[in-house]
Amino acid sequence: MTENTDDRVSRKRYEREKAARAEAEALLEEKSRDLFLANQKLEEYSSNLEQAVLERTAEVRLALERTEAASAARSRFLATMSHEIRTPLGGLLGMIDLLEMDEKEPGKLELLNYAKTAGVGLSKIVNDVLDFSKMEAGVFLFEEENVDIRALIESVKILATSHETGTDRQIVTKVSDSVPRLFLGDATRIRQVVSNFVSNAIRYSFDGPIIIKATTKDNDGKTILRVEVEDFGVGIDAEGISNLFKDFTQISNPLTAAAQGAGLGLAICKRIINGVGGEISVESTFGEGSTFWFEIEIETVDLQNVSGADGLNPPVDLPPEGIQGTRVLIAEDNIINQKLLLTYAERMGLVADLAEDGSVALEKFAPDKYDLVLMDIAMPKMDGLEATRHIRERWAAEQIPPILALTAHVMDAIEEEAGQVGIDKILSKPIPYEELKKAIENVVAGNLSSSNSGPVFSSKPKRAKAKPQIEEARSLVDLMAPDVHKNLVEMFGLDGLSDFAGKFLQDSSERIEKLVSANDDGDFKEVRAQAHSLKGAAQALGFPDMAEWARKIELDETGHEDMTVLETAEMFRAKLTELSVILKG
Structure with missing residues (x-):
């Protein structure tokens, strides 16, 4: 009996264990199946994710290529428009200058002055629009050079008072002794901002002085330059101030019957100052006047490391005959600019030789044949950059005179390549007679770097000149x-x-x-x-x-x-x- 009981217990235990094993196996099989299905789904998700990543990457790459293509197209359009607008405009202003030099009759001089004023006004609008376009296209670059803020402010003052609208205005300059003699910055852009402030002060005030101030302050060991332009004119209300620095915006001016300019001047000034990490704003009381100001961080230049006894570039040291007899090769394809430059050269007493494009300039060039080359950039058959590259490849550096580029293109867009091919200096069209004469005088004096009319890449020694x-x-x-x-x-x-x-x-x-x-x-x-x-x-x-x-x-x-x-x-x-x-x- 006992044995039978034990058998029954063992059998029941066996059956329970067997059932438990079956249940465990079934559960294991179910979990295995679930894991298999989960792995299948995971693989599917992984495959889908990989495909999605590939598709998204392709979309991003395509969008980037389209963006780069659009940016390149905008840059090309900007360069083309700059050249196509500035070239005829430069010819127009140059011809007016030539007529003005020879004209003696007061009535005709007055008409020429009106024409020149209109042309200069158009040039300013064109430059504003092109600057704005450069900023939008991301090709607006800043230079770093020695800036003499005192000389810069004085030049702005002289230019403003010589203009027809500013001849009877008193402009006072106050530069604090704390302002360093020289500091690193972009003189052209700083001058552009100060000039715009002064121009607006003249435009929006009838009488009273215009005061230009420059001071510095210390901010956590950093030197901050503050420039202000104060007027006692119409002032600006709160709504006008809120819109003042926006694109294509002008405030009403009760002193004039119509708006002037494109409404981009202050918007460009804001982008310039913000671009160098500065601040720009205005303080104004309606009916009493306004003070426009900007602040930028500056780095003082050690005068001992700057050429010249006074820390500035040495003055132009011309030979007794001046630039008379300087041999110059002029590479220019535009017939108006050809006439203009040849007439300029004749008035300066230069011995000019004309090349209608870059390939002709390359054929005409020979060592010691010329003292200077004026090379237009945009020319058919062979442009000025390519012609300069070939000249540099064929002859040694000491056999090549200074090469000055004349361009109506956006200078920022060609500056890097111009430096690479060996252009010594860029002169921007339209180039006035006196500015070109000054640049040539610097070449003759062996002091190419002292001119402020454009980026300089190297200096060349004086060369022998030929008599005409x-x-x-x-x-x-x-x-x-x-x-x-x-x-x-x-x-x-x-x-x-x-x-x-x-x-x-x-x-x-x-x-x-x-x-x-x-x-x-x-x-x-x-x-x-x-x-x-x-x-x-x-x-x-x-x-x-x-x-x-x-x-x-x-x-x-x-x-x-x-x-x-x-x-x-x-x-x-x-x-x-x-x-x-x-x-x-």
Whole structure:
């Protein structure tokens, strides 16, 4: 009996254990199944997540590429618009300057002054719009240079009082002794802000002085420069102040009948000051006046480490003859700017040689042939940057004179590349006569870095200058074969001969340009045809040198004396220049 009882107990225990194992196995199988399904879902989620990440990454990359393309397009558009607007505007203002130099009649001078004022006003609006566009496109850069705030404020004062609207205004400057003589900053941008403050003070006040103040204070070991411009004019109400520094915003001016400018001046000033980590604002009482101010952190420059005994750049030290006879190669494709620059050069007494594009400039250039190169940036066939690069590659640095770039482009956009190819200095179009003259004087004096008209990349030593060759010929007989001159004078008289020579000059000048253009295009048949006509006309009027050069071009003999067609044509041009001077005299 006992044994049977034990058997039953053992069997029941076995059945319980068996059931428990079955239940555990079933639970394990269920959990395994759940884990398998979970792993499947996890793998699916992982795969989906990976795909989503790839798709999102592709979307972000595409968006970035589109943003970069849009930014590049905006920069190209900005550069193009800058060039296309500034080039004709520069020509317009330059021609007005030339007319103003020669005009004596008061009535015409007044009209020219009105035209110049309108042109300068247009130039300011264009510059404001382009500056605003540069900021929007992210290509607005700041320079770091030595800034003399006293000289800067004085230059703003002189410019403001010389302008028609500011001639009768009193502008007072007060610069604290605490302000350092020199500090590091962007002089051009600081001048732009101060000039805008002063311009607005003149515009929005009728009388009373305009006060420009500059002070410094210490802020946790940092030197803070504060510049204020105070006027006693119409003032600004609270609503006007809240909108004052917004884009395309102007406040009403009871002193003028219409708004002036594009409403971007103060908005640009705010972006400039904020861009260098400063503050800008205004304090104003309606009907009593306003004080515009900005504060920026500055770093004082040690005067002992600055060239010049007074801590400034040394003055221009010109030779006794000044810049007379300086040999300059002008590379410019725009016909208006060609005329403008050549006229400028003539007035300065320079010996100018013209190249219509970069490739011609490269062909004309040779060591010790020129003392200076004025290189336009945007030209067909070969631009100024490429031409400069080729010049630097072909000749050693000591064989190359200073190369000054003339550009209507946004300077910030080309400055880096200009420095890389070897441009010594950038001059921004439109460039006034006096500014160009000053830049050339600095080159002649071997003091290229002292000019403030643009970024400087290096300085060049003084070079020997040539006296103008046009002084060698005093009359037609000096250019002509004596027997031909005698026969023509007997037949037509001196006046008749001068008339023939004038027609020859005009026709030959046109033909030599056609010849050069045809040579550039590889149209050698046209080259020979033009050379044949030039040869016949030169022989008929007794100009043996020009006849011989034309003959060599016609018969393709220029290569025998290591003279290219373009070099021979340039000699022809030089002789035509002599003839032109004689006929004008």
